[in-house]
Amino acid sequence: MTERWRISVDHEVCIGSAVCAGSLPNRFKLVGDKSVPIEPEIEPDDDVLGAAESCPMEAILVVNAETRAVLAPEL
Amino acid sequence: MTVTGDHVRSYPFGTNHGLDLDPTYAQARAEGLVRIEMAYGGPAWLATRYEDVKTVLADLRFSRAETLGKDVPRILPAIVDDPSILSMDPPNHTRLRRLVATAFTARRTEQLRPRIQQIIDELLDDMIAKGSPADLAESLAWPLPIVVICELLGVPVEDRDKFREWTDVSLATDGVDMATIDAARDGLQGYLAELVAKRRVEPTDDLLGQLVVARDEGDRLSEQELILFGITLLVAGHETTANQTGNFVYLLLRQPQLWQKLVDDPDLVPAAIEELSRFTPLGAAGGFARIAKEDIEVGGQLVRKGEAVIVQMGAANRDDAVFERPDEIDFARETNPHIAFGHGVHHCLGAPLARMELQLAVGTLVRRLPGLRLAVPADDVAWRADRLVRGVRALPVAW
Numbered sequence: 001m002t003e004r005w006r007i008s009v010d011h012e013v014c015i016g017s018a019v020c021a022g023s024l025p026n027r028f029k030l031v032g033d034k035s036v037p038i039e040p041e042i043e044p045d046d047d048v049l050g051a052a053e054s055c056p057m058e059a060i061l062v063v064n065a066e067t068r069a070v071l072a073p074e075l
Numbered sequence: 076m077t078v079t080g081d082h083v084r085s086y087p088f089g090t091n092h093g094l095d096l097d098p099t100y101a102q103a104r105a106e107g108l109v110r111i112e113m114a115y116g117g118p119a120w121l122a123t124r125y126e127d128v129k130t131v132l133a134d135l136r137f138s139r140a141e142t143l144g145k146d147v148p149r150i151l152p153a154i155v156d157d158p159s160i161l162s163m164d165p166p167n168h169t170r171l172r173r174l175v176a177t178a179f180t181a182r183r184t185e186q187l188r189p190r191i192q193q194i195i196d197e198l199l200d201d202m203i204a205k206g207s208p209a210d211l212a213e214s215l216a217w218p219l220p221i222v223v224i225c226e227l228l229g230v231p232v233e234d235r236d237k238f239r240e241w242t243d244v245s246l247a248t249d250g251v252d253m254a255t256i257d258a259a260r261d262g263l264q265g266y267l268a269e270l271v272a273k274r275r276v277e278p279t280d281d282l283l284g285q286l287v288v289a290r291d292e293g294d295r296l297s298e299q300e301l302i303l304f305g306i307t308l309l310v311a312g313h314e315t316t317a318n319q320t321g322n323f324v325y326l327l328l329r330q331p332q333l334w335q336k337l338v339d340d341p342d343l344v345p346a347a348i349e350e351l352s353r354f355t356p357l358g359a360a361g362g363f364a365r366i367a368k369e370d371i372e373v374g375g376q377l378v379r380k381g382e383a384v385i386v387q388m389g390a391a392n393r394d395d396a397v398f399e400r401p402d403e404i405d406f407a408r409e410t411n412p413h414i415a416f417g418h419g420v421h422h423c424l425g426a427p428l429a430r431m432e433l434q435l436a437v438g439t440l441v442r443r444l445p446g447l448r449l450a451v452p453a454d455d456v457a458w459r460a461d462r463l464v465r466g467v468r469a470l471p472v473a474w
Contacts, residue, residue, distance in 0.1 A: 013181075016412065017426075018133045019172075022419030023165040025135065033412055050169050054176040056427055074177060 003044055004065035007037040007052075014059040020051040027051065028060075041065055048072075083118055086111035086385075087150070087360035093458050094322060094465060096356050100390040108376040111385070112148070119148035119364060119383040120376070123390035125397045125414070127374040131365060131386050132419040139421070140164040141366035148364050148383045150248045153256070159303040161363065161421065168420055171296060171304060174289050176424065178227070178282055184427040187223070191432060194222050195439045203443075208450035208473040215440075216320035216470070217313075220432055224312030228305065229281025230270065238266060242310050248359065249461035267305040282308065315357065316429045318459075318466030320436050323351045325467055326404065327437070329453040333404060337437070338445040344438040347406045348430060353413030354404050356389025357464050388414050444474045 007027070009020075016033035024047055028035050042048065052060040052072035062072045088099040103109045104123045111121045122128045131137050140163055144156040155162065160171045177183060195215070202214040221239070225232040244251055244259035274287040283305055289295045296304065327334045327347075337343055364383040371378050378384060392413045393401040399408075416423035423429065440447060449456070450471035457468040 017416070017422040018129075018419045019422050022133045022135065022422075023169050030133070047166070047169070050173045054169065054172050056176075056180055056422070056424070058180050058182055073180075 004041050005044055005048065005071065006041050006063050006065040006068075007048060008040065008061045008063075009035045009037060010059045010061065013057045015057055017056060019054050019056065020060060023054070024048065024051050035059070083110040083112050084121075086113050086119075086121065091359055091458070091460075091465060093456070094326065094355055096389060096393060100387065100393070104390060104394060107374045108378070108384075113385075114150055115152055116146050116148040116364070116383070119385050120373075120378055121361060122373065122384060122386045123394075124374055125391040125394035128386040128388060128391035129414060129418050130373050131384050132414070132417060132421070134371065135164060135420070136368045136371055137365035137384055138164050138368050139363065139365055140167070141368065142364050142383075145366075147366065148385065150360070150362065151253075151256075153253060157303055158300065159307050161307060165420060171300060172420075172424065174286060174295060175282060175304075175308070178285075179424050179428060181427040184431050187227075187428070188431060188435070190226070191219075191223060191435050192439070194219055195435055199439060199443055203474075208471050211324055211470040211472045212317075212321045212467050213469065215436060216324070217317045219320065219436060220313040220316035220429075223428070223432060224309060227282050228308055228312070229274075229279050229283045230309060234266070238263065238309060239313075241266070242314055243462070246310070246314065246463045247461055248463060251461075263306045263310070264302055267302045267309070271301060271305065311423075312425055312428075315464060316425075316432050318464050319352070319355065319357060319429070320433060321467040321470050322355050322357070322465065323348070323433060323437060324440065324447075324472075325449075325453075325456060325470055326351060326355065328447065328449045328472065330404065331448065333406075334441070334447065336406060337441045341438055341441055343406050344434055344441070345430075346408075346411075348433045348437065349411045349413065350404055350406050350408060352415035352433075353392045353398070353411055355415070355465075356387075356392075357415070358387070358389055359463055359465055361385040361387035361390075362463065388417065447472055447474045449473075 011034045014034045018030055020028040020035050021030050027038055027048055029038055048062055049072040052062050058073045063070050088097040100123050108120045108122055110118055112118045122131050143162050198215050198218055202209045221235050222232055241259040241262040271287055274284050278284055286301055290301045337347055364385050367378045367380055367382050369380045395401050416426040450473040459466050459468050
């Protein structure tokens with residue numbers, strides 16, 4: 001089975017800076033003042049790790065969809 | 076009078092008086108995108124409405140990279156051709172931002188809190204020991220962010236006079252000749268190159284040391300990108316926060332009832348910092364042009380491919396479509412979605428750090444010096460002129 005990643009955005013901490021939606025409009029969009037992933041489950045994409053690492057609030061969590069292992073941000 | 080869409084205004088609109096926002100911005104906001112012409116580079120669109128500014132900042136089709144080396148609308152004669160992170164689009168922008176982003180997250184910044192508090196306490200100990208009155212700008216506003224960014228980056232704080240002067244001159248918008256500006260930029264480049272070279276002999280684990288490793292071992296950025304990134308972090312890491320600290324304390328002391336509110340209830344400080352960030356038009360004028368990579372509509376106005384757009388965040392933060400009584404400082408706003416730190420990919424990397432420095436600086440002042448007041452009439456406070464960002468020359472205070 002090919003690996004799948006799961007993206008979530010914690011709306012308690014998201015400040016709507018749009019660093020993610022600005023850099024990856026195919027992966028994130030702002031709904032109101034909060035970012036939401038366009039597709040919560042995706043094929044592996046290094047750019048999404050970049051978005052999670054670049055989020056000033058670390059509101060974006062990327063995990064392996066099957067194992068739930070955290071891929072970003074680094075803890 | 077009917078103002079037509081092709082009416083071109085000269086920009087910046089006028090000479091700034093302190094932190095006042097030129098009244099022409101309110102007219103511009105009523106109209107939507109307006110045509111402006113700056114000293115160089117031909118006409119541009121100016122966005123001042125909150126929604127329009129956010130649209131432009133979040134849409135990658137408005138490109139910063141397309142301005143590089145081009146004769147785009149600008150205040151100074153020189154054409155910018157340094158590929159700093161400020162002039163990049165994704166994926167290059169993301170590649171660089173990723174290298175340092177984790178050092179500036181809210182979580183990592185939180186770990187700096189005790190050290191930042193200690194720096195503030197020591198600076199205030201000195202100021203108080205020397206006695207009232209004092210210049211708050213030189214006693215606290217400037218040294219605080221300088222010490223913090225020096226420690227983060229690994230820049231010797233003893234060199235501060237040198238890089239402050241280069242920074243000041245390199246951000247001039249008038250009153251300094253181009254040769255002097257070029258010399259200051261060369262000074263910064265040579266200085267950062269020297270610090271980088273030292274790390275190749277003796278590695279360090281500061282941010283600059285980490286960038287050198289990313290360059291030498293990971294080939295994740297070029298030598299020029301490394302030097303320019305170092306300069307950007309050093310300059311952006313102190314100039315903005317230093318000026319905002321002075322600006323915020325000035326605004327609080329100019330309206331002593333605001334200061335008193337914080338003295339009575341220091342828990343209001345974080346909300347006050349957000350509100351002062353919204354209210355203070357830090358940028359002297361809009362700059363950093365963006366070029367439309369295709370035809371794009373913004374707020375009902377078609378921007379054609381190749382045209383330049385400039386945004387003014389300070390004006391957007393006074394948009395009454397979003398903020399009630401926008402020209403009033405109100406710590407009790409229920410929501411405050413200001414864009415003082417920008418929006419989109421270029422959203423200020425150091426925003427969590429700036430917020431913490433400003434909150435701790437103001438919070439410590441209201442606690443330790445509740446009787447703080449301006450030592451001169453508010454109108455006599457002198458302002459730095461002809462610079463990209465606004466700030467006091469000095470802030471005489473007494474207690």
